């Protein structure tokens with residue numbers, strides 16, 4: 001099953017221009033079985049753009065997911081709830097979260113104030129998984145690998161923000177090998193031209209986050225990497 005692991009929609013990410021309904025249709029047309037909606041959980045998005053308190057921000061992100069899922073259900077495309085979390089303490093770094101429930105987000109409180117160490121503890125306790133996104137893009141900080149489950153070793157966002165921006169996917173891949181980190185690949189889709197430029201092919205059926213977590217924990221997939229520089 002072909003899934004994109006890194007997707008934003010306009011309703012939940014200020015920087016994205018493609019709306020839920022168009023997004024699910026575009027993924028269906030590209031032959032995908034589904035995607036994880038990883039809208040930004042960042043202080044800029046929450047406080048500066050949406051001007052929400054943390055619980056309301058989580059509700060907004062979850063409502064956006066439910067709407068996307070409804071559109072997906074109509075046409076047979078699976079949409080799963082994920083996040084792209086920015087931690088205050090590691091600057092511009094982002095972490096892709098898979099399998100965190102809405103209830104957990106509320107229980108945890110403001111996750112943006114967490115450390116990578118705390119993320120690891122919660123992940124081990126509650127079973128969700130997290131991968132540092134585009135770890136060698138400009139302005140990213142190297143995180144001690146002992147605090148990471150995995151890395152996004154292929155980010156499709158080559159030249160998205162700026163034509164000269166380099167994700168350095170090759171370095172991310174070498175780093176993951178060196179420290180035996182689990183690997184993931186995603187488009188970082190923000191607009192129609194980014195749809196499905198990367199993802200993963202699962203070797204098992206993925207219908208919900210439990211299936212997703214099981215497949216990720218078993219590394220039961222391979223990475224799909226298409227356009228690197230051709231955006």
Ligand SMILES: [Zn+2]
Nearest residue numbers: 008013015016
């Ligand atoms: Zn964004």
Ligand SMILES: [Zn+2]
Nearest residue numbers: 006008084188
């Ligand atoms: Zn992203």
